[in-house]
Amino acid sequence: MSWPDLIPSLSPWISEVRGRLTPNQPLSEVTWFRVGGPAQLFFSPADEDDLAFFLRNLPEDIRVTVIGLGSNLLVRDGGLDGVVIRLAGRAFGQIEVLDGHRLRVGTSLPDVKVATAAAEAGIDGLTFYRGIPGGIGGALYMNAGCYGTETRDRMVELRAVTRQGEIVTLTNADMGYLYRKSNGPRGAVFTSAVYQGFAGDKDDILNRMREITEKRESSQPTKAKTGGSTFKNPEGHSSWKLIDAAGCRGLRVGGAQMSELHANFLLNVEDATAHDIETLGETVRNRVRAHSGIELRWEIRRMGHFVPGHEVREFLDGDVFTGAV
Secondary structure, X not given: OOOOOOHHHHOOHHHHOOOEEEEEEEHHHOOOOOOOOEEEEEEEOOOHXXXXXXXXXXXXXXXXXXXXXXXXXXXXXXXEEEEEEXXXXXXXXXXXXXXXXXXXXXXXXXXXXXXHHHHHOOEXXXXXXXXXXXXXXXXXXXXXXXXXXXXXHOEEEEEEEOOOOOEEEEEOHHHOOEOOEOOOOOOOEEEEEEEEOEEOOHHHHHHHHHHHHHHHHHHOOOOOOEEEEOEOOOOOOOHHHHHHHOOOOOOEEOOEEEOOOOOOEEEEOOOOOHHHHHHXXXXXXXXXXXXXXXXXXXXXXXXXXXXXXXXXXXXXXOOEOOOOO
């Protein structure tokens, strides 16, 4: 499947864009699941000003989707219409140590690099990022967290470019953080953030990070094609325990499988399609609901279009999904 080329319709201003523009970029190349159809127009801006110029001139009726490192993301096989923005490390991967045990970081950075940079500077409080696969942009968007700490506990403020092309600064309160969710300005692209830590001993922090790494690698399929934790933990429950109790550990649909090591991890084990992965996820939700009466909610972001005739229904018997959830 391919989309009509958008670039000719964006003349003459598009020639002033300094970043990389790629029509029909396969998104399977930039997601950890290694599945997904093409982006109609893929944009990697040269810097924050380039991003602002692009969004300011882009017609409002063209859809804009922002993706990070692609770790917590399932793009459907039909791909995404409109523009898909992905920030490159060279332009948005800076790390700056500030006074008062703070860090300013670019949003294209992997979470682990931020945890390591903080440790090297003797800044404690960001070790939890060692256990989260993905990038800072996604962490800011979904309030990523683990081991008792969440992004909202450490983020002070962030810079963003609005859909209208305005560069703004947002406070923690502006983001309206909830469990694995934010309520910041719709369509804003996060470009950098300031985190508040506290004084710590470098060697002690690095030792704790090594412990997190060992724990994660012993209990999670870290080297597989996966999207991380598939479902959010319902209040008072662990998703993996509910999945296990419903007999879904190791369950397989096509090339997709629920991990034998950690039952809440969904894997691409044999050239799976996005349809295989989402169908397996909905099969698990259906079985867990039938077994325990609890409805699991996706933690992985799903977006894009189905290939006609290969739609996936909620719990396999509900409404067809039509976009990101």
